Amino acid sequence: MKEPAQSDQAPAMTEIDPRIEHRLRQFVLSCCTLSITFGCLVLLGWTLDRQIVKTILPGQVAVVPNTAVCFLLFGAGLWVLRKRQSPAASFAAIAAKLAAAFLGVV
Secondary structure (H helix, E strand, O other): OOOOOOOOOOOOOOOOOHHHHHHHHHHHHHHHHHHHHHHHHHHHHHHHOOHHHHOOOOOOOOOOHHHHHHHHHHHHHHHHHOOOOOHHHHHHHHHHHHHHHHHHHO
């Protein structure tokens, strides 16, 4: 019996509906913006020593600064990865995420 010939080409990717792709890009952009904004506000609250800005909700426990830095790192990493970038940019985004993960462990 003869085996079917294997192609050297990768299988073609299926087309994504442009409307869905647009909505997903908007969602990723919103997550980046929210994460970076939250991190900046919390750090600003710690810098100015304003309790209302250090907490998510009034009367709750304050967010510690290293958690705010993690939000900044995750937001920046996601921002870089939202478009296809050079390998150096992808490496920088992965490094930012790993740094945030390390801060979370410490």
